Amino acid sequence: MDEVVFRTWRAGDTGVVRVAGVLDFASAVRLRLTLYRCCDAGVSDIVVDLSRVRLMDASSISVLLAVHARLAQNDGGLVVTGAARLVLDVLEITGAAKELGAYGGVDPALLEPSGRPISDTEVHGRWGDDVNELAARMHRESDPHERVRLRDDLIGRCLPMAERLAVRFTGLGEPADDLRQVAALALVLAVDRFDPGPGTDFAAYATPTVVGALKRHFRDRGWAVRPPRQVQEMRLAVNRARADLSQDLTRTPTSADIAARLNTSERRVVEAVGASAGYRAVSLDAPLGADPDAPNLVDRLGGFDDGYESVTNLESLRPLIAELPGRDQTILAMRFYENQTQQEIAARLGVSQMHVSRLLTRILGRLRAELLSD
Secondary structure, X not given: OOOOEEEXXXXXXXXXXXXXXEEOHHXXXXXXXXXXXXXXXXXXXXXXXXXXXXXXXXXXXXXXXXXXXXXXXXXXEEXXXXXXXXXXXXXXXXXXXXXXXXXXXXXXXXXXXXXXXXXXXXXXXXHOHHHXXXXXXXXXXXXXXHHHHHHHHHHHHHXXXXXXXXXXXXXXXXXXXXXXXXXHHHHHHHHHHOOOOOOXXXXXXXXXXXXXXXXXXXXXXXXXXXXXXXXXXXXXXHHHHHHHHHHHXXXXXXXXXXXXXXXXXXXXXHHHHHHHHHXXXXXXXXXXXXXXXXXXXXXXXXXXXXXXXXHHHHHHHHHHHHOOOHHHHHHHHHHHHOOOOHHHHHHHHOOOHXXXXXXXXXXXXXXXXXXXXX
């Protein structure tokens, strides 16, 4: 159900990433992995071709800016090219267009995929051949104590690489410490499950193991309110359909338009769109505006209202009052609707105040008993 496609190649010290499809929050994770793989392969500059991207959001731009900042530390950088229409609008709105060089041009030869692909082997080799030798020694070792020592040594040597893989996922809503822990546990599993043999590479086995564990962490733990898998998949389909229909209709598509394109019900489309809000929760202490004195969200939350119970009691009393004799209804109306005192009621009825008090006690007692019995 993932619509975005990445293609990478290398031209000297420059890595080129061509993206096709929709860059939303979900695909921003893959974008981050692809760009960091280029960084780990040793390129000094990255060119991202966005000419085939139909739509992108702020999360993808955050990834581009983060990788650009990392490359800039070594006098390199990241530039984007081919951005147009909605994609260029988003870059301009977020203020990233100039920083990422969206208005400049690049050498057309770089955009021809004739360079050397950036392969996983090129990245994995950075773990070092001594790791493979240590893994082979550990699995050949028959002494359990020595095997444990070699295992701890292997994990210690590879832990920095696992943490580097975890860094690729930082800034996406999950605590960095949690990501490092997930990567470390996945590394331990890779060490225990790796079966060395002729031509095998531990890094080639461990890298997808660690990355897969990090992806599953986001899938299973990243949602503040996790919707069913079916709803998550429908959300991706809705995002694709919305981008396609925006191009075809030259307007924002309605829920009915998207439902017709996906051959599903409008209710399922609305449900999928609503599920997107469940990925990140908003703090109750978040301010409602840029003003430092603006109220917090918690200040706008409603509390318990005693009026609801009063309405319930009044509606329950209405049929009971209708069953009272006319004189009793008149006394209640004068006392509780006209706010007359018992003395005023007694004067109107030509009776004593004491008699009015006894009548009110009897009427209210009857209503209370009938109300509680229901």
